[in-house]
Amino acid sequence: MSTDPGPGQQRRDTLAVRGGLMRSQFGETAEGMFVTSGFVYGSAEEAEATFKEEIERFSYSRYGSPTVAMFEERLRLLEGAEAAYATGTGMAAVFAALGGLCAAGARIVAARALFGTCYTICAEVLPRWGVEAVFVDGTNLEAWREALSVPTTAVFFETPSNPTMQLVDIAAVAELAHAAGATVVVDNVFGTPAFSAPLQHGADVVVYSATKHIDGQGRVLGGAVLGSDEFVRTVARPMIRNLGLAMSPFTAWVLVKALETLDLRMAKQAANACAVSQWLEAQPGVTRVFYPWLDSHPQAELARRQMTGGGTVVSFTLDTDQAGAFAALNALRIVDISNNLGDSKSLITHPATTTHSRIAEDARLALGIEPGTCRLSVGLEDPQDIIADLAQAFAACCP
Numbered sequence: 509m510s511t512d513p514g515p516g517q518q519r520r521d522t523l524a525v526r527g528g529l530m531r532s533q534f535g536e537t538a539e540g541m542f543v544t545s546g547f548v549y550g551s552a553e554e555a556e557a558t559f560k561e562e563i564e565r566f567s568y569s570r571y572g573s574p575t576v577a578m579f580e581e582r583l584r585l586l587e588g589a590e591a592a593y594a595t596g597t598g599m600a601a602v603f604a605a606l607g608g609l610c611a612a613g614a615r616i617v618a619a620r621a622l623f624g625t626c627y628t629i630c631a632e633v634l635p636r637w638g639v640e641a642v643f644v645d646g647t648n649l650e651a652w653r654e655a656l657s658v659p660t661t662a663v664f665f666e667t668p669s670n671p672t673m674q675l676v677d678i679a680a681v682a683e684l685a686h687a688a689g690a691t692v693v694v695d696n697v698f699g700t701p702a703f704s705a706p707l708q709h710g711a712d713v714v715v716y717s718a719t720k721h722i723d724g725q726g727r728v729l730g731g732a733v734l735g736s737d738e739f740v741r742t743v744a745r746p747m748i749r750n751l752g753l754a755m756s757p758f759t760a761w762v763l764v765k766a767l768e769t770l771d772l773r774m775a776k777q778a779a780n781a782c783a784v785s786q787w788l789e790a791q792p793g794v795t796r797v798f799y800p801w802l803d804s805h806p807q808a809e810l811a812r813r814q815m816t817g818g819g820t821v822v823s824f825t826l827d828t829d830q831a832g833a834f835a836a837l838n839a840l841r842i843v844d845i846s847n848n849l850g851d852s853k854s855l856i857t858h859p860a861t862t863t864h865s866r867i868a869e870d871a872r873l874a875l876g877i878e879p880g881t882c883r884l885s886v887g888l889e890d891p892q893d894i895i896a897d898l899a900q901a902f903a904a905c906c907p
């Protein structure tokens with residue numbers, strides 16, 4: 509028999525359903541949805557003390573509210589972070605972290621293989637305010653070393669990256685970044701809280717689009733920033749509060765419930781993704797398969813070192829042009845065409861013409877995104893049905 513962990517030291521599965529739970533005087537079993545913009549004070553003195561931060565209580569939902577606090581606390585416990593702050597979208601989380609760190613004259617070093625809008629924040633938005641942005645091949649430690657040989661404010665990357673599943677060695681890059689004085693911010697959307705814990709490998713800050721796997725059922729937009737108490741209090745919180753990046757109580761209610769099943773969904777979706785990736789590798793019409801848990805992945809050893817599963821997204825390149833790839837997508841009967849990911853329903857997109865269409869063609873090709881490349885977010889369906897659907901679609905496009 510294992511020992512009783514005691515209050516405050518529960519294990520992960522327990523935290524997923526009970527972490528952060530705050531019950532009202534009505535004793536509801538499920539987490540309550542507190543849909544209110546403001547809160548009532550017992551006296552003018554209490555209001556004054558709240559604004560002076562002499563007492564801690566909810567004052568206004570742009571600053572925080574009970575259901576949002578439950579989501580933040582549950583995610584914080586699962587991530588093993590000191591502090592968490594929720595945001596209305598994933599991009600709000602990315603901007604709260606990077607915009608909060610960088611002032612005019614700051615320098616940011618980022619991996620080139622970024623989700624399109626994250627790339628825009630680094631390459632266009634922050635430079636407008638006098639921030640220098642430098643991009644490197646995230647898989648190349650020498651490139652990181654060179655870029656981080658001068659003082660730097662922030663380092664930013666996704667691992668695995670969207671859509672070609674390039675990994676960044678979190679521990680090695682964090683060491684270089686810290687020597688350059690930089691704060692390491694990791695977008696852990698593809699890693700998911702289930703398979704990747706960047707803070708345990710030396711990263712300082714994790715950001716999420718909770719829209720993806722955390723909701724996982726295609727309902728709401730949300731995000732979160734996690735890190736040290738000091739980072740969240742002094743860097744992320746002022747950005748989120750003052751810019752109005754807050755999460756709504758309804759979104760938080762959906763997401764706090766979704767966290768209860770996150771690990772279960774991720775285990776099944778990753779097992780499905782493994783099966784689909786292995787099947788894809790055996791198809792003559794498929795020239796490349798990108799999935800970190802395949803032995804053929806160029807960074808398979810690193811994947812096993814810093815992840816506990818390969819995730820839910822498999823990208824692959826069909827031996828065809830854009831028209832052939834479109835024909836394959838259009839022939840699918842179960843898998844839906846959608847640029848979202850992490851959903852319980854399998855979703856597929858053609859990155860070159862959707863998520864990564866704003867990236868110049870040569871840069872896209874350098875990232876491995878070809879006209880025949882498709883990104884498949886594997887859902888909770890029976891893997892044999894997903895495979896059968898892909899097989900009939902491939903037969904339709906490349907007979």
Ligand SMILES: Cc1ncc(COP(=O)(O)O)c(C=O)c1O
Pocket residue numbers: 597598599600602623625626666670695697698716717718719720729730731
């Ligand atoms: C890796 C990554 N980061 C951030 C985002 C932005 O998230 P949101 O759409 O919730 O703002 C996305 C969305 O696709 C993403 O894939």
